[in-house]
Amino acid sequence: MCPPRSLFVNYPMGNPFGPPNMADVQRDLLRTALQTVEQITVPGQIVDYDGEWPRDFADKVTASLLNM
Amino acid sequence: MDPVRYVDLLNQRYKAQGFPPYQWTENEPGALTPLTKPLGECRVSMLTSGGVSHCSMPVWDAEARNDFRLDEVDPSAAAPDFTVNDSYYDTSDAASDVNTVFPIDRLRELDAEGFIGSIAPRLWSGFMGRIYKRSHVTNVAAPALAEELHDDDVDLFLLVPA
Numbered sequence: 001m002c003p004p005r006s007l008f009v010n011y012p013m014g015n016p017f018g019p020p021n022m023a024d025v026q027r028d029l030l031r032t033a034l035q036t037v038e039q040i041t042v043p044g045q046i047v048d049y050d051g052e053w054p055r056d057f058a059d060k061v062t063a064s065l066l067n068m
Numbered sequence: 069m070d071p072v073r074y075v076d077l078l079n080q081r082y083k084a085q086g087f088p089p090y091q092w093t094e095n096e097p098g099a100l101t102p103l104t105k106p107l108g109e110c111r112v113s114m115l116t117s118g119g120v121s122h123c124s125m126p127v128w129d130a131e132a133r134n135d136f137r138l139d140e141v142d143p144s145a146a147a148p149d150f151t152v153n154d155s156y157y158d159t160s161d162a163a164s165d166v167n168t169v170f171p172i173d174r175l176r177e178l179d180a181e182g183f184i185g186s187i188a189p190r191l192w193s194g195f196m197g198r199i200y201k202r203s204h205v206t207n208v209a210a211p212a213l214a215e216e217l218h219d220d221d222v223d224l225f226l227l228v229p230a
Contacts, residue, residue, distance in 0.1 A: 004100040020165030044097025
């Protein structure tokens, strides 16, 4: 799908709102996602979230791909 | 870590398994409707496609294909009362804190602090698993959901993929 506004979050599948039980991170992500409504003016535009997953998550990628 | 090129990786995986090239859907962007009011006055709803079910509902089929079930979720529901069933991603974090794929607590907090105007009377869980019936999504399921959102006077709809 191609929604009119998107926030790209470079976190593993299963963690679009970050790690579990980290309310501050989740809240910042939600605020940022909602603010794209006021930032994006071109349909389909994607804004990158300025956050880093704390470690390499290649293992999670492999696990997800094996089920696809 | 650099972003993962999931489509490229899947193409490689399918090719290695002897399948013909997968016919990916390339959608045109949805219409961009400008806000007519500040974010702090908007009514917000949200949908997760992560196989999230409230304890009052059956769990999702973790291996679902073309499952167009759509659950209405009470926005006052307690986060620990949800279960996550989806075999297409690692659900361990979502199982310990549903807010990772359905930030219902965070949405209530942003409502309480006035960052948004209000939460819609219904949140949503659906479109999970594998869905191959693209025309049904475009012509039937998505327009039907849009009607429900219209009925709830929703200004902003947040789609949360797993």
